[in-house]
Amino acid sequence: MKILLIANRRTFLKGTAAVSAAMMLPPVSPAAPVEGMNILGPRPGYTPQVGTLVSMLTWMRPAVTRYMHDISQTNLDYLFDANANSIGALLLHLAATETYYQMNTFDGMTWDSWPDAVKQKWDAAMDLGDAGRKTIKGHDLSFYLGTLQEVREKSLAEFKKRDDAWLMAVDKTWPWGPTNNYCKWFHVCEHESHHAGQIDLLLKRLPGAKPSEG
Numbered sequence: 001m002k003i004l005l006i007a008n009r010r011t012f013l014k015g016t017a018a019v020s021a022a023m024m025l026p027p028v029s030p031a032a033p034v035e036g037m038n039i040l041g042p043r044p045g046y047t048p049q050v051g052t053l054v055s056m057l058t059w060m061r062p063a064v065t066r067y068m069h070d071i072s073q074t075n076l077d078y079l080f081d082a083n084a085n086s087i088g089a090l091l092l093h094l095a096a097t098e099t100y101y102q103m104n105t106f107d108g109m110t111w112d113s114w115p116d117a118v119k120q121k122w123d124a125a126m127d128l129g130d131a132g133r134k135t136i137k138g139h140d141l142s143f144y145l146g147t148l149q150e151v152r153e154k155s156l157a158e159f160k161k162r163d164d165a166w167l168m169a170v171d172k173t174w175p176w177g178p179t180n181n182y183c184k185w186f187h188v189c190e191h192e193s194h195h196a197g198q199i200d201l202l203l204k205r206l207p208g209a210k211p212s213e214g
Contacts, residue, residue, distance in 0.1 A: 037062075049164040053182065054156065056189050061152070063196045064094065067203055068141060075206050076144070077137045085128050087202050089136040090195050091144040095151045096125035101188050102151075105181050106158045110173075 037059055043051035068087075076088035085093070099122055103109045114122075124131040170180045203209065 045160055047163045047167075049167050049182065050159050050162060053167065053185055053189075054159055056186070057152070057155070057192075060189050060192045060196070061148075064091070064192055064199060065145060065148075067200070068145075071141055071203070073138070073140045076139065076141060078202075078206060079133060080202070080205070085132060085198075086136065087199055088139055088144055089125065089128055089132040090199055090202075091148065092125040092136055093128055093132070094192055094195060095144075095147045096122040097191055098151050098155060098188055100126060101184055102155060102158065105184055106162075111175075 040055045040059065041052050042048040043054050045051075046054055071087070076091075077086050079086055099118075100111070100114070103114055103118070104111055124135045167182045167185075168180050170178050171184075172178045174184075
């Protein structure tokens with residue numbers, strides 16, 4: 001038993017010496033974050049969680065737009081039936097949704113309390129349906145992509161002004177139940193994913209569309 005106690009004491013002392021030596025070493029700087037579309041995580045200029053959200057929003061956007069480089073205005077306006085939405089309308093719908101979430105989360109406005117001028121500009125795209133089918137047409141691809149980019153640039157600029165505490169702040173009045181800003185903006189990201197699938201389906205079924213393995 002005495003030999004065991006001595007051995008345990010020696011092991012303890014060695015471990016203590018190792019810990020003490022490690023504590024005396026200079027701190028190791030963390031590796032610089034790896035950047036790139038496929039690396040989700042913090043981004044320069046943003047607090048860690050806000051930057052991670054930005055990385056997700058940035059990653060999702062090409063999923064919406066990557067197959068549209070040569071789509072014509074006619075195909076952007078194409079309606080498959082009386083209840084369908086056009087690809088152009090869906091693109092503008094994404095811009096409208098992000099705009100309304102900007103006003104709710106950045107400006108603190110209650111949902112649907114926007115000024116009439118804002119509603120006149122965006123409600124048809126937000127609500128789609130008959131209003132969208134009647135009014136969202138006659139634009140080329142650059143109009144839709146430019147609108148999406150303009151809205152996104154505003155979001156990114158506003159995110160730089162905010163921190164992780166703001167992102168985690170809970171809205172107890174939200175219709176879904178208590179919801180933080182992170183969830184609201186993750187919904188904006190998920191919303192793009194949802195409509196990316198619709199747009200992909202429409203692209204593959206346009207008149208003259210080429211067969212695709214995707």
